[in-house]
Amino acid sequence: MKKHDLLKYLDDINDEVKELTLEVWNNPEVSGEEKKSANLFREKLKSNGFEIKEIGGQEHAFIAEYGKGSPVIAVLAEYDALPGLSQSLDTKFNPVEINGPGHGCGHNLLGGAALEAALAVKKYLEETKTSGTIRFFGCPEEETLVGKVKMVKAGAFDGCDLALSWHPMNINVALENAFLSNNAIKFRFHGISAHAAQSPESGRSALDAVELMNVGANYLREHIIDKARIHYTITNAGGAPNIVPKEAESWYFVRAPYRKDVEEITERLLKVAKGAAMMTETTVDYEIISGCYEMLPNKVLFDLTHKNMVEIGVPKYTEDEYSFAKAIQESLDPNMVEGEIKKFISSDGNEIAYIYEDVLEKDKSNLVSVSGSSDSGDVSWIMPMNLFATATWPLGVPAHSWQATSSSGSSMGIKGMAYAAKVFSGIMYDLLNNPSIVEEAKAEFEKRTEKRKYVSPLD
Numbered sequence: 001m002k003k004h005d006l007l008k009y010l011d012d013i014n015d016e017v018k019e020l021t022l023e024v025w026n027n028p029e030v031s032g033e034e035k036k037s038a039n040l041f042r043e044k045l046k047s048n049g050f051e052i053k054e055i056g057g058q059e060h061a062f063i064a065e066y067g068k069g070s071p072v073i074a075v076l077a078e079y080d081a082l083p084g085l086s087q088s089l090d091t092k093f094n095p096v097e098i099n100g101p102g103h104g105c106g107h108n109l110l111g112g113a114a115l116e117a118a119l120a121v122k123k124y125l126e127e128t129k130t131s132g133t134i135r136f137f138g139c140p141e142e143e144t145l146v147g148k149v150k151m152v153k154a155g156a157f158d159g160c161d162l163a164l165s166w167h168p169m170n171i172n173v174a175l176e177n178a179f180l181s182n183n184a185i186k187f188r189f190h191g192i193s194a195h196a197a198q199s200p201e202s203g204r205s206a207l208d209a210v211e212l213m214n215v216g217a218n219y220l221r222e223h224i225i226d227k228a229r230i231h232y233t234i235t236n237a238g239g240a241p242n243i244v245p246k247e248a249e250s251w252y253f254v255r256a257p258y259r260k261d262v263e264e265i266t267e268r269l270l271k272v273a274k275g276a277a278m279m280t281e282t283t284v285d286y287e288i289i290s291g292c293y294e295m296l297p298n299k300v301l302f303d304l305t306h307k308n309m310v311e312i313g314v315p316k317y318t319e320d321e322y323s324f325a326k327a328i329q330e331s332l333d334p335n336m337v338e339g340e341i342k343k344f345i346s347s348d349g350n351e352i353a354y355i356y357e358d359v360l361e362k363d364k365s366n367l368v369s370v371s372g373s374s375d376s377g378d379v380s381w382i383m384p385m386n387l388f389a390t391a392t393w394p395l396g397v398p399a400h401s402w403q404a405t406s407s408s409g410s411s412m413g414i415k416g417m418a419y420a421a422k423v424f425s426g427i428m429y430d431l432l433n434n435p436s437i438v439e440e441a442k443a444e445f446e447k448r449t450e451k452r453k454y455v456s457p458l459d
């Protein structure tokens with residue numbers, strides 16, 4: 001079985017993986033509730049001869065392992081959906097369930113490509129008796145940015161040499177840098193309740209403290225680095241206007257390109273919270289409910305990923321798929337679509353393109369700013385990790401949109417997934433047959449982490 005045969009074998013198993021992927025898409029489950037989705041993956045891998053290991057304390061996380069000896073390759077899979085993004089396979093906004101969950105980040109495809117590649121590489125290991133172990137990681141709770149952080153903390157990734165990851169998107173690209181580091185913090189203020197008209201002087205408002213903290217945070221913005229982001233929401237604003245609120249709570253995100261910046265800004269935000277409490281004679285406590293790292297680059301794996309993406313080649317589309325993509329694109333802001341065409345296809349923006357059908361050049365990959373955060377970042381700090389994206393959505397479609405949900409259940413989405421599965425398999429073939437690449441990736445990782453060690457953001 002050569003590389004060519006391995007890639008061809010993926011075509012043979014694409015239909016069965018597609019079926020599972022669409023079942024996950026049709027039964028979206030949000031972070032922490034991925035019972036059915038995790039079981040679909042678990043059962044499929046088990047029935048294909050993988051050994052299943054559970055991860056203590058995380059019901060919807062698991063490891064499925066096949067093979068013997070080194071290298072030990074981790075393949076990361078996710079399957080959680082997003083609240084409020086329910087959408088049927090339609091080019092107009094048409095939720096299956098009003099405000100219901102939906103796969104607006106394409107994690108049904110994310111898990112699907114990892115599964116397809118795991119099944120194919122298992123076949124390869126079995127037939128060729130090559131030394132190597134594949135570990136499929138079923139990772140829950142990505143959208144709440146905490147699943148893999150908990151898994152890292154539990155030691156679930158111990159013993160792996162490197163990790164492979166991808167994400168659905170609207171272009172094909174190998175990424176060297178990605179994700180903002182993040183802290184999610186809940187601030188709880190405690191005051192004294194009182195009748196708001198009869199005895200306001202005896203009340204101390206926890207809501208006042210929340211509001212003053214927000215004012216302070218908005219002034220803080222001017223004095224932090226440009227690339228940092230602070231966003232918040234009030235999760236408890238008290239009850240009725242005629243009662244001075246005794247309890248109030250806000251929920252903050254602090255994001256920045258590097259973990260150390262997030263930690264520094266978090267420290268300053270804590271001072272703002274304390275100041276607000278002092279001003280209002282309330283008290284405050286806080287909880288860092290999740291935190292994650294930016295992705296640590298690995299040039300060796302970045303090069304290997306890009307090479308495979310080009311070598312394998314992007315999918316071909318049917319007229320129906322172009323029509324679908326065109327109709328989806330027409331539902332978007334034309335400026336946004338034009339902006340992407342300018343950025344990725346032609347600088348005058350005059351070209352018409354519904355689907356991105358290239359692999360972005362390596363030197364342009366930094367044009368793709370993945371300014372969200374992901375708990376995959378933490379994995380990249382404990383072993384070398386790659387990252388790539390394929391076009392599962394029409395050009396211009398943003399993640400976390402109904403358009404992304406619809407596309408993730410479409411044949412275009414499935415083609416992007418099948419392409420990702422081939423890229424994964426191609427990379428694994430190269431790693432299994434060239435142990436020196438594994439060693440180089442590890443040496444680069446050691447060098448990059450020599451002075452900066454990973455410390456779990458969770459207590």
Ligand SMILES: [Zn+2]
Pocket residue numbers: 105106107142167
């Ligand atoms: Zn995602």
